[in-house]
Amino acid sequence: MLKIWPQRDASGNFFNRTLDTDGKFQQRYGYFEMQAKLPIGKGVWPAFWLFAHPGDRRPEIDIMEAYPGGGPNSGWGDSSLHPVAFAATVWPNGSSNGNAGFRMLQTPDLSAAFHVYGVKWEANRQTFYFDGQPFLTVNVSMGDPMYLLLDLWFGSASGTPDSTTPTGEGNAFEVNYVRAWQFR
Template sequence: MPVSSRKKREPGSQAEGKGASKSLAPYGQNPDGYILTFAEEFDHFNSRRWNDHIWYERSNPTKNYAVENGVLKIWPQRDAAGQFFNRTLDTDGKYQQTYGYFEMEAKLPRGRGVWPAFWLFAHPGERRPEIDIMEAYPAGEGWGFMDRSGMYRPNVYAATVWPGDGRSNAEGKAAGFVMYETHTDLSAGFHKYAVKWEPHRQTFYFDGKPTMTVHISMADPMYIILDLWFGGASGLPDDTTPQGKDNAFEVNYVRAWKFK
């Protein structure tokens, strides 16, 4: 499994150089079945591709994200008011797709209160279709573990499908939900999180291994979200939550393919 914090290349999958990413295939999938449609390798932060806030909020002026050495980093940070704040990077209005294979390689942050996620989403009218490919809560009961120093670390994450029919989202009822125990510290190295989204089925993968299949019909085009939020099952962050780049949600790449 990939564990380096620097940009990684699978043997034979990609030559170095401009435009080489076009040859990339989904990890563990037959490359003959896919066409690459989105390849973010994070050579720099591209504001023409990414927004730095979700559509219903304003961007917090405290900077807590950057691209360094080919890796996107989003880290816990208090703002000018002394509060931890959510940071969302998304492609809303800039890239969306219906069906295909969506993959991220990332290392997760540690500590109480952190809530990293990788998901697909849309907000047409009052509807909110959503596919959560990965979300983790290091401090939530059953979600993570405490190391010998007393630090909370993630070893479990969830994948969820919300059909976006209005009622199920409002009632907090997901069509599919699974907590996947990885038996490894997800803040110690990079791993691949993915979904294969077909017209009537969504199959989730961890490092190329299928973990869950949900049979739900979803046809809305959805955009990509990467975020570091706080709360949920992980509780509220506090003075024990490490701040700064050394505790970032680090994303090596995000890629998407359509079916041939």
């Protein structure tokens, strides 16, 4: 099992963790899936996505992003800053150029158990799945081969981590597996 947890550097700042397959594995179209349990707390921002960098464009498919540190008023977290929602987003030309589809899905506490996040990526359509059930379809052409990314970053809609953010292995982004299938 892969575990990525919030940790501070020597200066006391939280630092981002990224694992990717850039230069090692990329694929155009297929089914991509991760089974994971998410961390809690102010500032945590776990994600699973596909990315490419052809020329100046940055096409991206966000399969799962969660921002529990936003708390109950944000819709992303509960009053204890447990993740109770995640989002999927399609960015055909990069996140600075507008998305082609987005959905935030309300869920049970994603830190309490493992869940499966997936996308079926076809030439003109991306269908997103949560625990085997489709919840979003985006009809847009995306033909650049992409590589996989898993990360635990800090900030954005989750706020800035602080002394209340649990650190260490007990608050890990736990990943049982990541799989990629090609279509025949």
